[in-house]
Amino acid sequence: MKNIIIIGAGGHGKVVADIILQRRKDLGEDIKIKGFLDDNFETKEVYYLDIPVLGTLDEINKIDDHNTYFIIAIGDNLVRENIAKSYQVKYYTAIHPEAIISSSVKIGEGTVVMANAVINSCTHIGKHCIINTGSIVEHDNVIDDYVHISPDVALAGNVKVGKRTWIGIGTSVIQGITIGSDTIIGAGSVVVNDIGDNKKAFGVPCKER
Numbered sequence: 583m584k585n586i587i588i589i590g591a592g593g594h595g596k597v598v599a600d601i602i603l604q605r606r607k608d609l610g611e612d613i614k615i616k617g618f619l620d621d622n623f624e625t626k627e628v629y630y631l632d633i634p635v636l637g638t639l640d641e642i643n644k645i646d647d648h649n650t651y652f653i654i655a656i657g658d659n660l661v662r663e664n665i666a667k668s669y670q671v672k673y674y675t676a677i678h679p680e681a682i683i684s685s686s687v688k689i690g691e692g693t694v695v696m697a698n699a700v701i702n703s704c705t706h707i708g709k710h711c712i713i714n715t716g717s718i719v720e721h722d723n724v725i726d727d728y729v730h731i732s733p734d735v736a737l738a739g740n741v742k743v744g745k746r747t748w749i750g751i752g753t754s755v756i757q758g759i760t761i762g763s764d765t766i767i768g769a770g771s772v773v774v775n776d777i778g779d780n781k782k783a784f785g786v787p788c789k790e791r
């Protein structure tokens with residue numbers, strides 16, 4: 583039995599909890615959610631589906647149990663990276679049973695793949711990424727660590743996305759495009775040219791602003 587602790591008791595944490603519960607129900611995976619951790623513990627009295635908030639992130643170092651895995655369910659890409667680098671623990675990779683993923687795809691630890699996402703042949707996804715609901719990541723993409731692909735994004739073939747970049751909801755990216763690191767692509771954009779590092783870009787066609 584794997585015990586899972588979800589770091590982050592916000593909206594994203596709830597969706598991650600749903601994935602884990604669904605894997606147990608649909609696939610019979612031997613997993614149980616132990617609870618959430620959240621640094622706003624004092625103000626979080628929320629129990630989601632009877633899952634308790636156990637405490638702040640300090641609790642991570644107190645858990646010495648080989649069957650416990652963590653997953654960082656925080657939308658901010660830099661915060662996810664900082665937590666992952668601060669705590670050398672076992673990270674769970676959460677893939678919704680209704681995601682469609684080619685057997686040739688590689689996915690790094692701690693990544694979350696939401697319902698109805700499709701990831702096609704030979705794509706590589708890094709560590710602690712979010713491949714959000716209904717997104718399409720086509721063949722031969724290279725998605726680096728800590729990236730967030732928002733709901734309903736479509737990345738055509740051979741797209742590259744650098745570390746910590748956030749692709750906003752409903753964006754389309756044509757084939758062969760490279761998007762740099764630490765970049766934000768605004769919601770509903772259509773990316774037809776490469777976008778560099780540390781950019782904010784949006785629109786149709788997508789332009790740096």
Ligand SMILES: CC(=O)SCCNC(=O)CCNC(=O)[C@H](O)C(C)(C)COP(=O)(O)OP(=O)(O)OC[C@H]1O[C@@H](n2cnc3c(N)ncnc32)[C@H](O)[C@@H]1OP(=O)(O)O
Pocket residue numbers: 714732733749750751766767768769770771783784785
């Ligand atoms: C499950 C989930 O919830 S996952 C989360 C999904 N959420 C997203 O994808 C959100 C992505 N974020 C965005 O698109 C944001 O608008 C950003 C990051 C691109 C820009 O944010 P900000 O820098 O705060 O820009 P701000 O809101 O001040 O807007 C500046 C101008 O750009 C325009 N603008 C902002 N975003 C966009 C966009 N995506 N497309 C077109 N125009 C835009 C605004 O209308 C405004 O125009 P104005 O100056 O003529 O009034």
